[in-house]
Amino acid sequence: MIPEKVSCWAPDCTRQGVKHGLCETHNKRISRSGLLLRPVQRGPIPVPPEKRFFARVLIDKKTGCWLWQGQKMRNGYGRFSLNGVKPLAHRWCYERLIGPIPAKMTLDHRCANTLCVNPEHVEPVLNPENVRRMAARAAARKRERKERERGGYDHRTS
Numbered sequence: 001m002i003p004e005k006v007s008c009w010a011p012d013c014t015r016q017g018v019k020h021g022l023c024e025t026h027n028k029r030i031s032r033s034g035l036l037l038r039p040v041q042r043g044p045i046p047v048p049p050e051k052r053f054f055a056r057v058l059i060d061k062k063t064g065c066w067l068w069q070g071q072k073m074r075n076g077y078g079r080f081s082l083n084g085v086k087p088l089a090h091r092w093c094y095e096r097l098i099g100p101i102p103a104k105m106t107l108d109h110r111c112a113n114t115l116c117v118n119p120e121h122v123e124p125v126l127n128p129e130n131v132r133r134m135a136a137r138a139a140a141r142k143r144e145r146k147e148r149e150r151g152g153y154d155h156r157t158s
Contacts, residue, residue: 010036049082050096053089056080057117065116066093076114093117106130112137 008015008023015023022030030036056070068078068089078089094107097119101107105124109116116122125133 053080053093053096056089063111063113064118065111065113065121066118067113068115068117072115078115078117090114090117090122094119094122108133 006017006021007013008017008026009021010023010026013023013026015025018024019027022036026036056068058067058069059065060067070089071079071081071086073079079086080089080092082092090109091101091107095101102124104126106127107122108125108130109122111118111121113121
């Protein structure tokens, strides 16, 4: 009497069983790993937003600035991608570590570094005050540049 051909008993397998009722593929898999089926791929393990955020921060020991190393906008500010939304990095960090930004307020970088996300280096101010401070910093940079171009001599002090 000729033995009847048996199909593999692994779920959804239509191949012919060769050894112990399993096809060659499933027989090899069970002997190598002890598993009949491949492990289910569930995708990447979600990483908490705080861990993702601080993985993109470099601390400058001289200035105390927390420098954003992630996506940067043309205007010099950092962006953080979070569930399809891209908040400014310094605002997201401030809200996470300090609390909500007061209504009608904007965050001013006291360190004058737009890539700094250290909440101790930003302070909530009204927009006119923020604009005034930015203009004062720009004027100071312009004076310094002119002084460097003149070789350090300031004719106003003579």
